[in-house]
Amino acid sequence: MSRRPSLTGSSATADQVAVRRHNLSLVLGHLRRHGDRSRARVAEETGLNKATVSSLVAELVERGLVSEGEAERGGVGRPAQAVGLDGRHLVALGAEINIDYLSVLALDLRGELVAERRVALDTAGMEPTRVLGELARVVREVLDGLDGRSRPVGLTVAVPGLVETATGTVFDAPNLRWQRTAAVAQLCADLDAPDYPVTLDNEANLAAVAELAARADAPPDDLLLLTGGAGVGGGMVAGGRLLRGGQGFAGEVGHMRVERAGARCGCGRTGCWETVVGLHTLLRLAADEGDPVRDPARDLVQRLDELRGRAAAGDTRTLAALTEVADWLTVGAGILVNVLNPQVLVLGGYFAALGPWFAEALEAGLQQEVFAPGSGGCRVEMSTLGFSAAVRGGALQALSVVFDDPTRAGLAPPARTTDDLATGATR
Amino acid sequence: MSRRPSLTGSSATADQVAVRRHNLSLVLGHLRRHGDRSRARVAEETGLNKATVSSLVAELVERGLVSEGEAERGGVGRPAQAVGLDGRHLVALGAEINIDYLSVLALDLRGELVAERRVALDTAGMEPTRVLGELARVVREVLDGLDGRSRPVGLTVAVPGLVETATGTVFDAPNLRWQRTAAVAQLCADLDAPDYPVTLDNEANLAAVAELAARADAPPDDLLLLTGGAGVGGGMVAGGRLLRGGQGFAGEVGHMRVERAGARCGCGRTGCWETVVGLHTLLRLAADEGDPVRDPARDLVQRLDELRGRAAAGDTRTLAALTEVADWLTVGAGILVNVLNPQVLVLGGYFAALGPWFAEALEAGLQQEVFAPGSGGCRVEMSTLGFSAAVRGGALQALSVVFDDPTRAGLAPPARTTDDLATGATR
Incomplete structure (x- = not known):
């Protein structure tokens, strides 16, 4: 030693x-x-x-x-x-609570995926306590499934809404119908007071962290991530740093008013951007109630596959819905690119799943909408992280505790032989 | 020595x-x-x-x-x-080219105002070369008026538009009708190759620099400055730093599209925010053509005084115009506060001149428009710098060269006695 x-x-x-x-x-x-x-x-x-x-x-x-x-x-x-x-001795956990699903993901120290669980769940119809209890169950499942030698170093939970990171409170997440929910406190209770830190962050911020990590070879200084779900979130990196604002509430792009007399939003306002580009709007435009693509109990990835199939087959209603949403996507993205002048605009969530149907219209539209020539140099990219961006960003955030202060990794790992160390076979 | x-x-x-x-x-x-x-x-x-x-x-x-x-x-x-x-031996110069005026301002090393000149000029009706020639004339006038011992250390020129700082080129300033104008090159020629650096920056960026300096006692980390003129610019400080974006074109808030089928903007697009909150829109709403408040040859400060007088006297048309503009001001400011979550929103330019008529509606409106409770902690303040914010920011920027590298101040100042130094009387 x-x-x-x-x-x-x-x-x-x-x-x-x-x-x-x-x-x-x-x-x-x-x-x-x-x-x-x-x-x-x-x-x-x-x-x-x-x-x-x-x-x-x-x-x-x-x-x-x-x-x-x-x-x-x-x-x-x-x-x-x-x-x-x-990579053998510890894992960092990310989790996500969203409208139609819960997910948990574990990364090792090398950033390699160790485990991932996704559960379709109509969270918006449930009490926060039940949702958090269910999330704790999935976290335990993931941990039970790991080699017992991998110790968790942290859990960061992504939530679509305003988050007070200092107190672990969900301030307001209208699509979940949560207000002032002490999520971390309850989760810690449900997990029997874990010995690793549990924190909370906004899902779009965490997705932006994951998108930045995915571009680690040539990280852009200025990146804008738009995550499409029932709500629409923005994660912004400016000058290489996450842009959080004065109270940590920056990036509420879904509530930019894009129509003075628009539709009613889940937040109570009218004309919010997410009323015209949110997932449920697209689904409503594309299909009647009762259509399986509108069934929240079905896995979202499958429903979007179905929608993509219809678009590819030339279904008129699906195509019209996609065009309508692409137009509004361009209006809001144009506002943001005018304000932030990002080098790259990453579409995430369902926007990426339907990327081929949005990309061309958006690229062309930005050339029109953005005052700076050539969209100010902003290129549009589709996230390749699927619906795992936020949960992966959560795990990366949890992992950063160890990289910032390696002494937080605490004690030596369980006994192992020198041979084991030297070969590094299981890395 | x-x-x-x-x-x-x-x-x-x-x-x-x-x-x-x-x-x-x-x-x-x-x-x-x-x-x-x-x-x-x-x-x-x-x-x-x-x-x-x-x-x-x-x-x-x-x-x-x-x-x-x-x-x-x-x-x-x-x-x-x-x-x-x-403060005795050097001055830093700021200049501003705007639609209705030119101005030049000199600060000493202590940030004290040494000289200021403002000239009403209908720049939009003139060739860029004539405007730049006129500006050079005003700069020379200011320098000639100084005690000959104050040596200029730099000149930074504020322009309402896209600026390529590296080359000193105005990329696009639609309200001036300038495109790809090599402003620094011409200005240097008109000033007979000055021995101090001449640079160019966006007026709202420079105004934000001045607003930050004006709050030096407790500088906010996140500040948004909106400058109202014929165009509307945004200067953004996030995490204590000016937010410039990938190509330096961030803050083009005047061209956020707030109405899908709105009025035609000077930039050629429709529905840009400045079409509903720009100065000329307010003047058009408030007065008929031929009314002295719409005469670009008159000093803007006087015209705004006149407008304030009419509002105070209860003139219906003036009040309706102010209400209309305040409503749209709230819509755009709401978008920006949702995106950036600034601690302070500073209204500058004509917005500040008419501040009493906007502040209340804006404060109340933001409570509605902003998703985060209590406007995310954002307070609204009126700039106290008047139309000097950008030109003052320019001088501060020019001054920063010396603070960043005091050896740039070059040679020792002209001969002076030890007594002179010891008393510091003229400081």
């Missing part, structure tokens, strides 16, 4: 502890961004000295965050042993 | 020069934010050692940026001599 500084001992000042923590985070983040490499190379690339890097890596190994992998090839002399993120 | 490291000499490495420059900027910025104080106090508050601070202050004095002021009271022992920003 390597030397580790005492976190409370009198020999370590608060400053030394903070520097050590910062450097642990630096090395762990470096391995995340750049992949497995030797200690010598980490030292060279981070500017830390080799002895420090060796000590830091030893602590990260001890905490189960890093393990030794294959020897690095191509150097002169003895091949150096590479180290890299160890 | 104090020792100053050679900026090019072989003894100073590039790193040492950069560190020195950083520390000069640190000390100068500290004096700007916190006011006059002793070297010892600067050392204590910045964490730099006393000898370093003395050397840095000596260089700042030599460059004419700092001078010695009164002895600091209240300490134990010999009173220490305070040092502070020296």
